[in-house]
Amino acid sequence: MVTPRPGSRAEQRLRTEARILDAAAQMFLTAGYERTTIRAVASAAGVDAGLVMHYFGSKQELFQRVTHASPAQPLGGTPEQVSEQILAILADSLTSEPVQSLAVLRSMLTHPEATQVAQEGAARYRAQISRSIPAADADTRAALVSAIMIGVIVSRHLLKNGGLTDATPQQIVGLLRPCLRSLTLADPSPSSS
Amino acid sequence: MVTPRPGSRAEQRLRTEARILDAAAQMFLTAGYERTTIRAVASAAGVDAGLVMHYFGSKQELFQRVTHASPAQPLGGTPEQVSEQILAILADSLTSEPVQSLAVLRSMLTHPEATQVAQEGAARYRAQISRSIPAADADTRAALVSAIMIGVIVSRHLLKNGGLTDATPQQIVGLLRPCLRSLTLADPSPSSS
């Protein structure tokens, strides 16, 4: 992406476009897709609703532009290393999850496009985790790890469930470490159900 | 609730009311609150939209009637027993979670009323779990248990994340048992973070 010379029309356009994207991200995050209106986004960005349409074409494209990012970092190494990498990612997510990801999570249960994005993200994630688990039921274990991450992040950032919002990331990671280890390492002493 | 004599108007009314409630539950569950329309519910129930309004007053009241149930069973006993009770509840939820609960979960991130219901449910749940954990950070541990349950149930029933939809409840419960035990029992060997 080139940087047009300051003061030019193209540069002005990029500025307002960025302002619109910021406002949209914030609103998609807090209100979800359905309750977010083009009018409100435009108003928050200090421009007209028609301009938003002119730039992004449709509400759906605006949502895609806001949420299309996050290319998922690769995991690797021994199961223990992977476990620690996941915990590190979780710690990051607990302190400051990016607005794009949270916007997807907010709408993943009610907006089909967001559902798809969330599913694809979770699937990539699961595949990586699954690959580094030496067990026959690696897929199920990886899916559980993914589900736990989703549950914790959603509870803390979106539902704001007291007990998790107050705790520090280190505290949460410390409590979750045994869980993750029991899932990523094949437990040598499984209880019979 | 009395059962009016068959063929009477009151009995006819209860029948159509039940049909509307069923259709509404199904639609709230699959589409969420915002995307569910009175018209569509009425059509699915084989009646007119005006009749739905006449019975339930508003869309919001209809939603409450659909989701107001589920009085949360009590937990108790030793930490190990509580852990097993939670796993039993999870197993139930994995095989057949009631539509009312799923309807709340579906909209909990985007509809304020559903958010509140979900928060209150999770809070009651957390309080019970917290009470039976002998640890200083019991609240955080209970919140993590609650978050994990939400993540697993949402992933399986709502997101339909492959790895979890295919697995049997017993398999999931078996894999999750060490996690739950490490959270409900104070771990004697905590890793320092």
Add this chain to the structure above:
DNA sequence: GTCTATAACCCGATAGAC
């Protein structure tokens, strides 16, 4: 580049006929 005006549509809710 930005904004105004409006078209076209769907919603929840109301009033009243049958």
Add this chain to the structure above:
DNA sequence: GTCTATCGGGTTATAGAC
């Protein structure tokens, strides 16, 4: 008890003025 007709308001999206 059930349905028809409609009101009033909100939305996305379009066409065109400045």
